[in-house]
């Protein structure tokens with residue numbers, strides 16, 4: 001299996017009730033496996049001749065995990081062992097209309113170019129079980145794959161800017177938001193989960209594309225809560241799935257010769273063999 005979708009807040013049910021939403025009919029087969037980081041639940045989803053792995057980052061290790069409690073290694077390791085090379089991810093984000101990156105509304109889809117990680121998380125497979133003197137030191141250029149971005153043809157999907165990851169689950173204070181805006185050039189989105197997945201994708205030598213679903217606009221309205229975020233994502237879920245399915249269709253003829261940085265080094269696990 002070469003392709004996967006990682007979903008987050010507000011996306012549950014779209015691949016099971018989709019025939020009523022203007023999406024194709026999906027066949028979804030539940031799977032379980034164990035990894036060095038614990039057991040994982042996921043689905044093999046197929047529609048027509050297309051199939052992919054579907055992982056819900058918050059529920060794949062049951063019970064629900066908050067962003068700061070997710071061990072991204074568990075499902076990313078499963079994706080690596082399954083042979084996945086192309087990863088699409090949906091993520092609920094705050095949209096920051098700041099500087100050159102204006103125009104976001106609640107429900108907008110945005111593909112950022114880069115990220116700043118303020119979570120202080122340690123996102124690597126390197127530990128006592130996986131040791132190598134050089135393999136884990138690798139470039140962080142183009143972590144959010146520009147070639148995967150080019151597969152998204154929906155012109156309504158906004159492009160560019162920097163996604164800043166905060167630890168959560170509480171949202172940023174007004175003072176923190178002002179600090180981010182004034183100190184992070186190109187700030188466009190605030191999220192909680194992309195940094196961990198992006199770093200591990202690079203260690204897996206996988207192409208990784210997060211698509212942010214704008215669930216609130218903290219500069220315009222600071223009254224966001226969990227229910228509002230879930231509602232906003234549900235409104236956008238069909239559009240984001242359609243955009244990803246179209247992109248997947250372009251991958252079916254085989255990967256073109258890409259010049260991104262994602263596979264310039266082999267997966268760290270290959271270096272350990």
Ligand SMILES: [Zn+2]
Pocket residue numbers: 145146147148206207208258260261262263
């Ligand atoms: Zn790439």
